[in-house]
Amino acid sequence: MSTLVLVLLTGIGLGALYFLVASGLSLIYGLMHVLNFAHGAFLTLGAFMGFEVARRLDSTSWWAFAVSILVGGLVGAGVAALTELALIRPLYERHIEQVLVTVGLAFAAVALYEGIWGSDPIYIQAPAWMRETTGVLGAQVPNTYWVLMAAATALLISLVVFLRYTRFGTIIRAGVENRAMVTALGIDVRTAFLLVFAIGGSAAGVGGVLAAHYTGYVSAHLGSTLLIFAFIVTVIGGLGSLPGAAIASVMVAVLQQFANYYMGGTGDIIVVVALAGVLLVRPSGLLGRRFA
């Protein structure tokens, strides 16, 4: 019983991490039809910057942890906004080229990170509480997972509130439904593009800092691995659907953890099989073509 609870809760925690990455990807794809391969690079940069900041402060204090999260989010948002302005915007409506540019960026960024921080993982320190576990129904769940869940829940709630109750949120939702109509009404959707990129980037940056605490280290390839699972999650959830991404994140991660534990570490394969299954039954994903 306690094992079951542990596997389930760690699955949900991992799902929370996937959601931090997948939410941005899904929003960007939904609005702009851009598949952002550089999303993993934003995440890794957030992780490295968070690590650098925490290292300069007292990395075992809560205060440094909070600052590193903030810095990760800001750096992610900044670099994502820059990418949109410099690389995506000039290739407006040329989707394949836009993908290629983000591929090139990811390629170059990983090499640059290796040049700066080396190719070996850098082990990081965290507040003492994060290293401990909390007992739930007999299962000792590492506290990092609770932080991940809290962050993902906060992100989901703030995104839903933002999309539903603000003017920009309305424009973004309308843009996902029918971008031509929004443009025809005289609204400049490019601001919305920039905003969506910045939001996605900041979620990825925060996700990077938390992913570093989840794995215990930062490395130049931190983002690439997570990105692939985030892709799977967005396809299963339905491209452009935020609730779909949330549901699929948790489903995929829980499935992965269960398979890893009970089926001898086959989690990654099971996830791909699940992807194939979903595609065969519902090519548009669980909640495809609908939005928050």
Next chain:
Amino acid sequence: MTAAVAAARRIPVPLVVGVGLVILMACLPLLNISVPGVLPTPTYQPGTLALLSLAMIFAALALSYNMLLGTAGMLSFGHALYFGAGAYGLGIGLENLGVPLWPGVIVALVGGLVIAFVTGAVSMRVSGIPFAMVTLAFAQAGSVLVRRNSSVTGGEEGLSLNTDGVPDLLVGVVNTRNLYWATLAVLVVVYLVAVWVDRSRLGHLARATRENELRVKVLGLEPARARLLVFVIAALCASLVGVAYMLLQSGTVPRSVSADLTITVLVIVVLGGVGYRWGAIVGGVVYTILDQRLTVLAGSDMIESLPSVLRVPLSEPLFILGALFILVVMFLPGGIAGTVDSWVRRRRAGSAHGEPEMSDDAPAGRIEGAEQVLETAGQESRS
């Protein structure tokens, strides 16, 4: 009729150039040519032959990828899976089944074919960008399988070739020359397959589908089947290249199945020019030599003496290649071949106001070209 005459007049030139190049490449191991700064040693020595063989491997892989991206317009991130299937298939066949080389090659190719058919059929449930994501996921699963099952694949360490069943002519550094010729043969085979695909009805149909799938369906043709067929043929070519790679390197590492390799091939194809067969070859050669030279440059004293702001980026060859790739996508959309091709066209258009040339090698990216292709495909199916 005029088209036929024009075709008869036009075909020989690329044919002559192509055959000439192949003969020249075939003679290189017998000649003593030094190209300082580009090739590490004179052409008859193993160092240069190995580099050129690797360049030809990448060129052939890029050619097979160009069938997907250039002809059928499918952006796949899983092409390395089939390359890896060829390489690992041969390695596992020789090691675990204990068969000689040729049955081993067949095992590898059949393995690649089956994997390509299954994954291709599933990924084609979606198209466009989701297709890219799904193929990436399959390649990732393959990569995980290879890393996990270390008793069969050697895991992270990689799999080295068991040379018991391989003829002595193809083993060892002294026989680099023979491996070089074998690789050249593979490149020629893949090129001929690419030409055949582009000129066959299948290729016409795939191009038409790329331009307007709905119209192809309305004409009563089956775009899905054409796409899958092109996908499987391209994958089979990739498996063949993987086999050649395994023989050449006497081993393989998990990277040969990973998305990294697919992205490398994508970079090569885009650098060379999407849709141009010779562009893929030029891209492969330029990429391999550039990668090798930049690595040498990265370790040079000149770079070491620079301030760290410049030194760190310049000492990472992949950073330079990535940046170069971004610049090509943004400012040189046709890549090397596209730029040269449009330059030649402009020269021709300036000198003689003849009929508009539709080079066989050019992508039918323009609307008129696509329409024409579509008509041809439709007529052929009706007749």
